Amino acid sequence: MVAAGTAVLTATPASATSSTEIAAASWAYIDSATPKASYVNPPGTAPVGAHTYAGGTNHVSKSYVTFDLAALKGNQFQSAYISAGETAVTDCATPRSTELWLTDPAKKPTWNNQPAELLKVNGPYLDSSCPSAELTWTATAAIQAALDAGRTTATFVLRLPESQQNDPKSGREYDPKATLFFTYDKPPGKPTGLTLNYQPCTTQTRTVARQAHLSATVPDADDTYTAGEFALWPVDHPDQRTIVPSISSSVGNNVWTDVDSRITEGVTYAWQARGKDDSGATGRGARPASSPPTSPRPRRRR
Structure with a gap:
């Protein structure tokens, strides 16, 4: 199984806030x-x-x-x-x-x-x-x-x-x-450092056995807690796209999830990551041309 490059579909603002005070x-x-x-x-x-x-x-x-x-x-x-x-x-x-x-x-x-x-x-x-x-x-x-x-x-x-x-x-x-004081959420940046089973993802198809552990780092401009989501789908059936919530660690802004129970032997999958948190507002992110949703092809074999 391999990540779909560093593609990010959307990004959601961080749950903590930034504040600014400006004069008229x-x-x-x-x-x-x-x-x-x-x-x-x-x-x-x-x-x-x-x-x-x-x-x-x-x-x-x-x-x-x-x-x-x-x-x-x-x-x-x-x-x-x-x-x-x-x-x-x-x-x-x-x-x-x-x-x-x-x-x-x-x-x-x-x-x-x-x-x-x-x-x-x-x-x-x-x-x-x-x-x-x-x-x-x-x-x-x-x-x-x-x-x-x-x-x-x-x-x-x-x-x-x-x-x-x-x-x-x-x-x-x-x-x-007069002064205006306001608070706001800054959206987290594009996830980086995508890994599969703790190894950096590449454009090459990788075969996994019993474990499929996905992770990414979500930079946060507010320097606070962030979360994420992972999208997973069979390459031959993009209509079967599944959204998997992340499990956030307490170390930096690393987010991860295990998808062992969501993959089938002999099937090739692609996946993506996006930043998200509790605010519920979503901003549009970039999808690099080098990593369309149907590329690379991960699979699971036993």
Whole structure:
């Protein structure tokens, strides 16, 4: 019996997680007093709600922060939260009511051309300090929605409820350097070091007697526990393909299984290995041209 080269059909993310914290890639605010103007990456803080400026003019503002989701490409997203610190509060006796919404992309929003507000984010969590150095919102559903829509960025608006938007006592300012913290699974790499009965596999057909022990090494970018699966089928009957779960050892990322009871005397088999774990999400892997599923031809004889 011989392995089908180093062919890998699919790969699944590791069961443990990686985490990343990133600052907003850009920010902008809009102002009801200048409804056609767009303020993108200006110096200063991010205004939210009503503020009365010199001359008694009332300005109502919303602020937008946009995050780059490039780190999630090819990985299995799990959870996220967004944090932003208050820099100024008009009246700490007025209960905090700032909302965070996922919006359509907003490169140059204006008061007259606001991006659609798609999904309200849970939060902020209670914080008795005023101003608060860090308010947090749970953004898992919102980030997933952005990914499901095929977006590579996610834009959020900091705003007040409609009923409080024009009340200067509710006005606040935020640090525009909001942060997005998220966790994700990195997929394990292509299995390497395929062996049959503890001997490296080659492209030559090998004959086995009573034992058929398959193994492979599954590299894991998260450096945690991984598992795998083995596919086994008679070369002449690929429709009889059987999936055999691995037995993971505690030594490195070695996975293995015994298929003695699954092979028949005089039949030639081919097999492949793939990385897998408990997350259940599968990514597509590569199948080298040098090892199609009908090559090499292992067999068992007595």
